[in-house]
Amino acid sequence: MxxxxxxxxxxxxxxxxxxxxxxxxxxxxxxxxxxxxxxxxxxxxxxxxxxxxxxxxxxxxxxxxxxxxxxxxxxxxxxxxxxxxxxxxxxxxxxxxxxxxxxLSAMNAVLVDPGERVARVQGGALLADLDRETQAFGLATPSGNISHTGIAGLTLGGGFGHLRRKYGLAIDNLRAVDIVTADGVLRRASESEHHDLFWAVRGGGGNFGVVTSFEFELHEVGPLIFGATVAYDRRDASSVLRQWRDFNVTAPDEVTAMIAFGPAPQVPPIPENLQGVNALTLLGAHCGDPEAGERETKPLRSFATPLADLSGPLPYRILQSVGDAFEPPGPSYYGTGVLLEKLTDQAIDIVLQNTETAVLPGPSAWCRVWHLGGAMGRVDPAATAFAGRKAEYMVDIMPRWDDPDTAEPHIEWARSFARELDRYSLDEYYVNLRDTRESETDGAARAFGPNFERLARIKAKYDPMNLFRLNQNVRPNGR
Ligand SMILES: Cc1cc2nc3c(=O)[nH]c(=O)nc-3n(C[C@H](O)[C@H](O)[C@H](O)COP(=O)(O)OP(=O)(O)OC[C@H]3O[C@@H](n4cnc5c(N)ncnc54)[C@H](O)[C@@H]3O)c2cc1C
Structure with missing residues (x-):
């Protein structure tokens, strides 16, 4: 040929x-x-x-x-x-x-050692693969919320899931990685081997090589936990958000929640009478004993009269996949987001204004406000490459569309919404939930903040030609 x-x-x-x-x-x-x-x-x-x-x-x-x-x-x-x-x-x-x-999709093996409480996960595994293997032993490690997401990209950027407040980010539970660096050498990076590389892969994205295997610490979770899923009327939004903010000040670490805004997806398990309705949906979970979970999430379910309350005990694996159908592969999406130190009244107003039915660009324009803090916030921002530890909240904005002619209004809606929030956000952002390619103000220096220069030095050491550049790219020595 x-x-x-x-x-x-x-x-x-x-x-x-x-x-x-x-x-x-x-x-x-x-x-x-x-x-x-x-x-x-x-x-x-x-x-x-x-x-x-x-x-x-x-x-x-x-x-x-x-x-x-x-x-x-x-x-x-x-x-x-x-x-x-x-x-x-x-x-x-x-x-x-x-x-x-x-x-790497064929490299999806997950090996669990229940005695040692460790999972070894190949670089092409999905969240569903990990949960399937670990839950067989009543164990889990923090990952993300949609089970068809890849463990690799999610973990390398940080990894925000339902267990973040109790056990931290995915990177906070990483013990080691096997990584092929740009020179074609397989290295093991951990606290005791190639410590610089280990620091960098915990938040620095795919900049440093191809991770062939991750080693995660596991915790006892489930198999049954308590899920709090409540839809509230938009007319109650302002009051619900303020009550939620108050609740979060003393919320136990076991409780993790986010509030989704926008027209409810038109797929089960959304009740038919709510599909397409511009409501707000509180998606919460308690990762401990289900009875304690029911008790401790009760306030989340009574901020106003719910339009629907789907709360109840459920298997942890179901919690991990219940949102899968809302974000299927195939359609077009755009994603951006900010980290907020506080959920101020101004940020609440911006979220509410930008999710009014009249300003939405289409029936699948969503935004979610995530409560963070807890264990993930108690890690020193310099301890790993992920620098946004001070954030108590994250807002991610993710419109979806099918008709290519509507791409521009969807993208512009998300960008202008994020620009408004940027005035109140941390400088650092979560690289996995912000598309920054066409932005003049974003980039690795902003995303990684005080950790950027150290990342750039490590990049120069392990990838001087910038072979791994399709990511939130850190150029060697920052140049
Ligand atoms: C539907 C959906 C739900 C999401 N939910 C969450 C969530 O709950 N929590 C959260 O924190 N994030 C979430 N995200 C964001 C997610 O973390 C990122 O999209 C992440 O990059 C996905 O990883 P991936 O392996 O699937 O992606 P890929 O597109 O395969 O890779 C993403 C990046 O990582 C690099 N990479 C991939 N594999 C490797 C490897 N083995 N070694 C080195 N580099 C590699 C790629 O080159 C690329 O730069 C979600 C995203 C989507 C689309």
Whole structure:
């Protein structure tokens, strides 16, 4: 076969000769896919349908050896490289046009040691894979709220889930990673080995290499916990938010909640009479004993007369997947968000004004206010690369649309909403829930705040050519 057109790290076109690709094919245990090959279309698809990218080659890695060879190949040919874990990056960082996609989805093993309370998780596993294996032993580790998200991208950025107030972020429960760095070397990073790298991967995103395995500490959770899910009328919104804010001051760490704004999704388990109604929905959980959970979440259910109250004991695994249908793969999405030290009256007003029915750009324009704090807030902001520890709240804004002609109003709604909140937010933001590609004011220096310079030095040490650049990119030495 003739040489194929590819794209370099610098964004320039390059001819990639077939011999080189054939020698890669011969080495791998996994496969190499090119346009026209069976499986190419499925492999290149991302959760966010807005990003329709066509890599020149897709390497579907079967194990660490394949990852090493793919990294060496991309580096030696100076190919633009995208690493795909769960494929949920909002800006679509896990694919690229013309470069190499290193797809880890076949590397999804999870090994649990119940005695040691540790889970070893491969770099392509999803949250559902982790919860399935750990819950068999009544154990869990903090991750996120939607079970088809990838463990890798979620953890490398921080990892905010239902257990964040009791046990911290996903990164706060990470004991070690195995990571293939840009020189093609597999390194183990932990408190005692490559400590600098271990610090950087806890919040610094995919900047430092390809994580082939994560080692997480586990905690006793479930299998039954108490979920508090209550829909309130928008007319009560201002009062509900203020009562919630008061409740949160003394809320036990076991209780975690967020409030979602926007038209209720038109899928079960939303009751039919509420589907499409612009209500506010409190989504809370208590991760301890379900009876204590029912007692301690009671105030969350009585801020006003609910439109619906779906609260009750439920398996932790159901809690982890109950929202899956609200954010399915395929449609177009945009995502942005801010971290707030306090939920001030001004921030409440901005949220309410921007979620009035008249200003929403479509029937699937949502925003969520997350309560943070607890264990995740008690970690020193310099202890890991994730710097936003002072935040007590996060607002994430995520519109979705099907008609490409409506992309612009959806994106502009989200951006202007976030700009208004930015006046009251921390400078730092959560890299996993903010698409910053077209912003003039955002970037790694802002996202990582006081931790940025240290990250830039570590980047220069482990990835001087910036091979891993499709992320909230930290340039080597910050340049
Ligand atoms: C539906 C949905 C729900 C979400 N819910 C939550 C939530 O509850 N809590 C939360 O904290 N966040 C949440 N997020 C944000 C989520 O954390 C990020 O989108 C995250 O990047 C997803 O990881 P992924 O592996 O699926 O993504 P990918 O798109 O595969 O990767 C994201 C980034 O990580 C890099 N990467 C992926 N795998 C590896 C690896 N093995 N080694 C090195 N780099 C790698 C990629 O190159 C890319 O830069 C959600 C996102 C979506 C779309």
């Amino acid at each position: 003739a040489a194929m057109e590819a794209v370099t790290l610098a964004g320039t076109p390059k001819a990639l000769d077939d011999e080189a690709i054939q020698s890669l094919v011969a080495t791998l245990r996994g496969s190499v896919l090119r346009a026209g090959d069976d499986g190419y279309e499925d492999a290149r698809a991302l959760w966010n349908g807005f990003h329709d990218r066509r890599p020149a080659v897709i390497v579907r890695a079967s194990g660490t050896a394949d990852v090493i060879d793919a990294v060496n190949f991309a580096r030696d040919h100076e190919l633009l490289l995208a690493v795909k874990g769960g494929g949920h990056s909002l800006p679509g960082y896990s694919s690229c046009d013309g470069g190499m996609m290193l797809d």
